[in-house]
Amino acid sequence: MTLPAAFLTLYSGLDREGPGEAADVLWALDRLGVAGPVSVCDAGCGSGADCLTLGTALPEARIEGVEALPHLVAEAGARISHLPHVRVRQGDMEALTGPYDLIWSAGALYFLGVTEGLRRWRDALVPGGAVAFSEPVLLGGAEPEAVRAFWQDYPRITDIGGIVARVASAGYRSLDVRIVSGAPWAGYYGALEARIATLRPGADAEMMAVLDGAAREIALWRAAPEQIAYALVLARPS
Ligand SMILES: C[S@@+](CC[C@H](N)C(=O)[O-])C[C@H]1O[C@@H](n2cnc3c(N)ncnc32)[C@H](O)[C@@H]1O
Incomplete structure (x- = not known):
């Protein structure tokens, strides 16, 4: 994965790189009995962020974080260095x-x-193993223009029924769903906004374009914050 340097700079030093909370991880562990x-x-x-939550919640487990971008591998590794049962490696999650x-x-x-x-991932699971993933979702009803504008670069987005259908066509059963909207997105975008403000003074043209793009994304989210959501889906091979 090759990304512009300005993009990598913006997405450095953040608590996380997408919306989510420790409570989501704990919910999944509880529902799945892990x-x-x-x-x-x-x-x-x-x-x-979630390696840390998993490592703290599961002290007897072996946790492995897999991430493509080296600077994020380094940040994650530093974060979990006090947890000997957690490791993070650079790798391709397509090849687990x-x-x-x-x-x-x-x-x-x-x-x-x-x-x-x-x-x-099917062959990377033990018998009875499960996957928990969060995925953009349309919450249904009349989608306001702001929601369509926010997701314009992700045309494959569907409602929850569409996600369940995609899960089924992979040969899995959907076990449970939790909607992730509101506070976790506010937390993520609040931190990103602070990072944008830090980087603006002295930014060159390339950096300014990246910062403006991220600021536009935040403004689009602000137009419909309760309707822009992830579905956190628990699924198991059927
Ligand atoms: C939106 S971020 C979410 C990061 C983290 N899970 C969180 O919630 O804070 C998606 C992450 O997936 C990583 N990624 C994308 N494709 C990947 C691949 N094929 N193998 C490993 N990591 C990948 C990206 O580099 C990025 O860090």
Whole structure:
């Protein structure tokens, strides 16, 4: 994955690189009954916020974060260095081998596609293993123009029924869904906005364009903050 330097600079030093909360991770562990000496992957772990939550909640487990971008691998590694049962490696989440009891993936499976990614991960799960992933979702009803504008670069977005159908075509059953909207998005965009403000003074043209793009994304979210959401889906091979 090659990204412009200005983009990598903006998305450095953040608590996380997409909306989500520790409570989402804990909800998934509870619903799936994941506990004890299990093996868990955080696929597309970014700077490791969820590796930290998984490592703290599962002290007997083996946790492995997998992330493509080296600077995020370094940030995540520093964050979990006090947890010997957690490690983070640079790698391609498309090529997971496992075997894992749980593959957790916050805001990253859409890089592979829900159906395509779940098919790839099937052989990386132990029998009875599960995947928990968050995916952009339309909440239904009349979608305001602001929601369509926010998701314009993700034309594959569907409502929850569409996600369940994509999960089924990968040969999985959807077990439960939690809608992630509001506060986790406000937290993520609040931190990103602060980072934009820090970088603006002295930014060159390339950096300014990246900062303006991110500021536009935040403004689009602000136009419909309760209707812009991820679905956190728990799924198991059927
Ligand atoms: C939106 S960010 C979410 C990061 C983190 N899960 C979080 O919620 O803070 C998606 C992450 O997936 C990573 N990613 C995308 N494709 C990947 C791949 N094929 N293998 C590993 N990581 C990948 C990106 O580099 C990015 O850090």
